[in-house]
Amino acid sequence: xxxxxxxxxxxxxxxxxxxxxxxxxxxxxxxxxxxxxxxxxxxxxxxxxxxxxxxxxxxxxxxxxxxxxxxxxxxxxxxxxxxxxxxxxxxxxxxxxxxxxxxxxxxxxxxx
Amino acid sequence: xxxxxxxxxxxxxxxxxxxxxxxxxxxxxxxxxxxxxxxxxxxxxxxxxxxxxxxxxxxxxxxxxxxxxxxxxxxxxxxxxxxxxxxxxxxxxxxxxxxxxxxxxxxxxxxx
Numbered sequence: 001x002x003x004x005x006x007x008x009x010x011x012x013x014x015x016x017x018x019x020x021x022x023x024x025x026x027x028x029x030x031x032x033x034x035x036x037x038x039x040x041x042x043x044x045x046x047x048x049x050x051x052x053x054x055x056x057x058x059x060x061x062x063x064x065x066x067x068x069x070x071x072x073x074x075x076x077x078x079x080x081x082x083x084x085x086x087x088x089x090x091x092x093x094x095x096x097x098x099x100x101x102x103x104x105x106x107x108x109x110x111x112x
Numbered sequence: 113x114x115x116x117x118x119x120x121x122x123x124x125x126x127x128x129x130x131x132x133x134x135x136x137x138x139x140x141x142x143x144x145x146x147x148x149x150x151x152x153x154x155x156x157x158x159x160x161x162x163x164x165x166x167x168x169x170x171x172x173x174x175x176x177x178x179x180x181x182x183x184x185x186x187x188x189x190x191x192x193x194x195x196x197x198x199x200x201x202x203x204x205x206x207x208x209x210x211x212x213x214x215x216x217x218x219x220x221x222x223x224x
């Protein structure tokens with residue numbers, strides 16, 4: 001049973017526009033959420049995180065929004081750049097947990 | 113700044129062979145993990161360790177074994193390789209559980 005769900009396998013966005021990647025979770029014990037970015041033939045790299053005491057966290061062009069009542073989070077990339085083309089994984093965990101639970105990923109393509 | 117180092121990067125195994133994927137981290141992290149990623153799927157936890165001498169099963173442990181004799185090293189042993197173990201394997205570490213984890217670059221394994 002997938003506790004972290006990314007229902008869009010792929011997304012294509014024009015350079016300069018906003019990319020919005022979505023993630024849903026089912027486990028109400030999750031209180032720490034992360035986004036990872038993965039290029040082909042490389043390991044995932046940490047991008048941004050948010051804890052359940054916040055509803056928004058911003059880091060440069062990347063913003064993560066958390067809606068606890070809907071068990072939904074999203075990653076906004078503004079403006080999108082061709083170098084952002086990668087697979088993005090949503091992950092979640094209880095802070096008392098031992099490991100992260102990952103979604104299946106969304107492949108983002110930013111076109112010039 | 114090595115971080116998490118995995119070897120080998122690529123390996124082809126015959127059915128029934130055994131091998132060990134090596135993983136080392138130099139960040140003095142207590143927690144270490146092995147994940148596997150199948151095509152179009154998220155990362156699934158195989159085994160994890162909360163410190164030297166302590167290991168535990170994750171979501172998909174069958175066919176694998178681990179040991180943690182030092183803080184730095186966390187090898188993954190595949191016994192009697194099967195085609196279902198064809199995957200990309202990622203080692204990772206974190207300072208504590210339920211927290212940001214840092215991945216190695218991955219080991220691509222094909223069982224034929």
